[in-house]
Amino acid sequence: MENLELFKEMINYLIIPLFVWVWRTDRKLKEIELTTIKHQDLKDIYKILDEIKKDIHSLNDKFVTPKICDFRHKTN
Numbered sequence: 001m002e003n004l005e006l007f008k009e010m011i012n013y014l015i016i017p018l019f020v021w022v023w024r025t026d027r028k029l030k031e032i033e034l035t036t037i038k039h040q041d042l043k044d045i046y047k048i049l050d051e052i053k054k055d056i057h058s059l060n061d062k063f064v065t066p067k068i069c070d071f072r073h074k075t076n
Helices: 002-035 039-063
Strands: none
Touching: none
């Protein structure tokens, strides 16, 4: 009988710290997942940046002509 009680106490001393450790580890992993950037996120960001770059180039093509950029032409 004493052995059974001793065994129950040992289990309690092991289970509670184990549970707390698992809980803390899980919380830390969730925090890390929230702060990391995934590969798909980077793909989406680069896709948006490419679209912005194309828009800027199209605007430059509309408003900037080669003659405006050429400062060597004569202004008589």
